[in-house]
Amino acid sequence: MRLTTLLDTDRTGSGAWPTAAAVTTTDENSRFDQLVADFIPCRSNDPELWFAEQTSQVEQAKALCRECPLVEGCLAGAIERAEPWGVWGGQVFIGGVVVATKRGRGRPRKDAAVA
Template sequence: MTSILEPEVKLGVLHDRANRYDEDLLPCRANNPELWFAESPADVEFAKALCATCPVQPLCLAGALDRREPWGVWGGQLLLQGKVIPRKRPRGRPRKDAA
């Protein structure tokens, strides 16, 4: 899934790039890391919003897609089985009628 413009992003490359910035500018380092792997849909949306200002956000997302990360918020998007999904559904039974 590597594009011509963006080579495959290894985790080490992401960490090296992130280390160029003050930790206060990196939401995943300045906040509880478990927020990016939360069960609550509200917490997941909060993590996604925090990523919007991250200086390594595009690199983080590209790397997560290349690595097919199994789950979590990466680069401001929620990934499940290596694919971006729009939102986390709450636990419980699915709706009986169409939303």
């Protein structure tokens, strides 16, 4: 689903859309943000969740991304921009590359090194 489709489908009034000259950029941005916040998890939840250090929070962000209607476009954009880190499109980026899981900070576990 494209974001412009969201704007096109929100017709709360019976009249036509206001002309471009009648709507200021600030009004358009606030209306767009209001519409997007209802559909996009990263706009309606804590933004720090998508850049968290704890594995459980990273997994929570990935789960929220799976419900997002824009997950494919988000992931494609993040790959194109080589995002340095965070959860984008339901995937974890570290150093501009998608990784399977995010390892926590600090030294690795000793039992993990044995296996």
